Amino acid sequence: MPPTQMTRKACDVCYRKRIRCDGQKPRCSHCVLYKSDCTFQATSRKAAIRKQPNGTTAALQSQVQSLETSLDEAQQRIRELEERLTQKSSSQSDQSQLREYDVSYPGRDSLQLGLELPPQHEVLSGVNKFLATFNTILPLFHPQRLLSRVNTWYEQPHQRDTSTWAAINVVLSLAYRHIPDEEKPPNYSTLHFMNKAQSVLNDIMLGDSSLLDVQTIVGMVVLLQATSDLKPASALIPIALRLAHGLGLHTRSSSEHLTASETLERDRVFWIAYILDRDISMRTKLPPIQSQNDISIDWPSATPTDGAGMLYIADNSSSFNFFLSRVQLAHIQGQVYEAMLSMSPAASDVYVRLDNVARIHQLLDDWLARIPFEFSPSAITRSGNVNLQRAFGVLYSSHLTCRSVVCKAHAMEAQWIPSLQDFGRKAVEQGVVTAPRLPVGWHKLVHESREYIEVFIAIDQKDPAFIWMTACTYISAAVCLTANNLFNPWHTKSETDDQLISPAFDFLDNMILQAPLPQLKRLRHSWDELINRKPKDVQYAETAKIAAELGTGFSSFTKSWHSKPYPFISPTRPELSAAGKNVVITGGGTGIGQATGIAFAQAGAKSIAVIGRRLEHLETSVKAIQAANPSTQVLFETGDIAKFESISTAMKNIVDKLGKIDNFIANAGMLPKAGPVYGYDEAQLRQGFEINVIGVFNSLQAFLPLAAPGAKVIYVGSGIGHWAPMAEVPGVFSYAAGKAAAFKMVDYFAFENPHIHVVSIQPGIIATGINPDLSVGFDTVELPAHFMVWLASEEADFLKGKFAWANWDAQELLELAKEIKSTRLLTVTLNGVDM
Template identity: 30%
Template sequence: MKDSTEVAVSSRRGGRRKACDLCCQKKIRCNGAKPRCSHCQIYESECVYNGVQRKTVPRVNSAPRVESLEARMGRMELILEGLKTQIDILSKRGEIESAVEDVQEVFPSSEEREDERTLPPLSDILPIVDEYFSSTNRLLPLFDQIKFMQMLRGWYSNPDQRGSATWAAINVVLALGLLLQPHINAGGDLTVATLVKNAQSVLDEIVTREEDILSAQIVLGLCILFQESPDPQPASVLVATAITLVHRLRLYSRSGQENLSQADIRQRDRLFWIAYILDKSISLRAQQPPLLSDAWTDIDLPEADPIDGAGVVYSLQGTSKINFFRLRVQLGIIQGKVYEWLYSVTADKLLSAAKEQFVQSVECTLHQWEESLPREFMPDSILESAPLGTVQHLASLHWTYLHTSALIHRAHSHNQKWIQIILQRSAIIIDEPIRCAITSPQPSLPGSWSKLVSSSRACMKLWDSMLTYNEPLIWSTLCGRITGLLLLLVNNLTEPQHEMLIADQRLVEAAIQSLVPIAAKLRNRQFQQVYHACEELALKVRILIERSINVVSASEAQYFLAEVQLGSSLDEPGTQPVLGLVQGLYHGGKRPEVMPTNPLGEAILQEDGSPLVDNSAISGTALFSWN
């Protein structure tokens, strides 16, 4: 019998196979050593040349496939015939050329895109640029005016040296100038949307260019623009890009600035703080971790009185001044602490006592920040004391303060759990007021509740007094305004005896009316839920007011008839209403005791004839748990 190593296996071409079975299976090179090749020795396998059996694939009947292909070919021939007919018709009409032109408009060549980077005449855009630098850039110094004007004039005087970064920067400044100053006549084709689209079209070139601060300025400008829009998501993406540029340029550190002029250092510091403001604001609003850490930076706060006056605002009376930019940076630092201490993953692991200490600490810091504002720049005074170009920015500052204050106590429009508790328990006030008065525990409202309500009232009055309709300001202050609206509504439901109820309810109704066009335009699920919750709460407050007026009117009539039957005069005519809701209808006097009634209209008395519950207990104050 022949040795297995001598068995020859013929290939298709009649040659001898040189690899053993193991090497064939593993697809490795066989050295053909005798009696066993090297690999068979390694794997301790028998070295044989019997050939590897391959699975036979059953033959498939190709007839059905051929028929299917022929059918498809027939259908394609019919389609081609139809297209040929259409081409003949279009050729006669001369429409093919126009169709090609349409395609070229959608996909322009690179040369054509370069040609599209045009701007209106310099004389047309100078008023917009001047308006931007006299208002918005004074408060948030994103660009150095002298350098920007040199760049702008260079664009028009040297067409051969035009670059995408310069073009984008000019578009951003024009958009910011038009954004909060819509009264400027910019021409029919020059709109904020068009300008933003222009800047976005070269964004990929901007973020990958050589390291200079112009790229960061453009991205931060776009981020500001998107913060004033209905959709805040692009702002979140852009601020991440801006922070990447901040890191690349090392704007967060003093190191490497030895060879720079004081003006350049000042501009770099301001860019860092603008990025910081946007990062902390977006982080807290979205309840996401910020991208900039306070531990990384050694940059000083903006000067209170800089040499170029950036951020400084004087009152119209000339009696006081503030540095808006410095105040906004300080508020941004507080916003960062609110997230870190109350909303971060680390904060979730803290004990309740530690959380309460953090709440008190950050609340105290926020209170000190507000106390630093002169009287002329408080919400109830800025319309009379602040320059016209700064009013909208100052209003936005106060709305941000209110929203931050509410976030400290989780009493804000993003807290869906809190809103649901309000809706559920407010229903008890309306539907079961007697049970509410008897069984409800004492309220668990924060100690600063009255301060939250007064701040909401002041901000709502300010908004109601601002006659100019400004859509960007509407979007940028939306969270704060809805939070203020909710706080007033909750206060009206829990404290229906307070003397400002009627005035507050007017503010509430006006605010809800102002939200109607926004609700029709903004299809955000969370906003729609909060908006409908505000409508429902406002309706319940109206029911409380009407119910109180009816109770007081019935009580007054009974009191008057009783006095007449006794033949006595009303020495002290009129009474105050039970829940303090219609104080303007009556004048002083002794207040008769009005008792709650059951659904059948009978007074609920104890055995000794005294009322079962005190009138003030029907307010429902005890119904709301804050936590």
């Protein structure tokens, strides 16, 4: 029997238009829509010999298959989750929150309906909700063009197409995802609209791409990344970016023929995709798709003419460019991945890693500093504005995640939680233990964790999208506070921190009830152990009385003790101006040296020269210093202080270019290997003295002939050179002996050259490249930098020939100026014998 002509399922209309036919009888939905007869008479096209797909098509098909597999797996997990949830008690009121949005994963078996939409007035209502909420901070669509498309859909049915239909469904999904069920019209769930948009996803990806298609897929990623499983979002974001690349959204030249408004919309769509790419990369620890080097478009405008991306407080007295700030944070997220999570050889180098840690902490600090106080975490907590709190709750969550990844102190960090458990067990079993090494930036992390927990708690209505995007950060912040209490149970905020930790633990329990994921259960078990093992009577081996008065284990000459800069020593205070001064800094490539260069630049120094051994560090340092003040002339010279010829040549080159030296900061040094005197390696001892003693000697020899009239020398020493040996800090005799010897040499240099103003300082307890393993008592690297700017000012002339700690309060020292200047206060002598 010959085969029948009707071997296809699509009717003639659907077949010719190449759209999916739903097979409804007597007429399918599209035939009803186009007022056509539903027939099957058209001759089928002859099947052409299939060509091998080109690279782009093959890649897209492969990504589609991968996405469909991920979506199918997600759909199956959702069905299992729903079955478990239906068995739970209805008294668990919060369960519906996570459950509703869990099922927002679209599956391949989505609704097989025609291109129908709700009535026009209902769709316009939803679109306006979207434009007034999500689109105001992340401008995915041009408002007028979106509204025009919606109206055209209803007013000119013959122009309808799947791309517009999918885009409208995505917009409605975004509009209604934060609205409680009882306030939505029937069947207006995110799942309902998302499933409809996903049903034509293959047509969108494999058809002729347009900006609208990219916007649709980016909108889908926005929805999918706010779920418990990031696989679908991870599979879809590469497709969105590939389509964007095909349209040239990442290049300036591709928009040259377009209007300014069209170019602006394209740029904004790309930057939102960029944000999603970097954010998903951070959360999944997978490499980002978009290369930074391939982007040639400008960052979003700081002052957009249409106000898109801007947020204002109630009285419009303060504004904040949320969109620009989020793009800038995404850029930092990419650098965090590259420095901390990538497998590149550079990321594994210990010195490179230390530099990267310091650099990224500074980037995060600078980003945070640009946010007006009215939008700070504390202000957002008090605002009572739910929409504002939700937006900044997600923003600050991303920032805190960056900080915790840099500190390697995230709840999902493989090694961190076990190390905390091990410490807790030893604390209980042995009583006296050494606290584990705390990462650089620990105190900032603890402070920001407190602030974030308060923001999270302040948000009463936490929709599922918000929870899945921020819950991990919230719980990590609470674990961080738990660890801080474990390390230092006497600190002044331990009780209030306990009050923040308790609801977070309950929150995790509730999440496990709703989504019993293995990783959440493991975290809960480990965290419970930490809380139960919190020592009450443990005496720690390092600075055990840290919380008594000052936050350190040391006595203070002043009543006030500082761990970070404060207004009185701010380099921007007019009285501390370094205008007209030439500043030279040894060891200026990293750490305290670099921070001091930045501080003097902020104080308006005429020139700053940094000396060091490693060229790449010097180049980085010069860029950072120059950025602090473009008016300051900044240069570097390579030089080794252990070799007189090297350091002398470097200083002469500097003076030839800049003039004689007004302020000389002798900062370079090293931390020798620790160990007892008996059995210590002589070569190690000699190496330490070569740099810490002979290096200072060579520096002073090279400096004196090049000193300007009234020049000042600040020697960055260490308190270890004058305090008695402590059991808490064993094995550091080599470093202590070197610092003591160098200080006494500087003391004699000052005595022999009264025309030179010399001061020695203890810079604080700071984790830098030479001592990255400090475990407690971190001071910020900016503290000694700002303190030295003050020491170089006329206000501090009374400290000539003295030794001071950067932690001491400068204003209180100034009040004691006459007594300090006229007595042997702040000089190193034999205790009990005034000689």
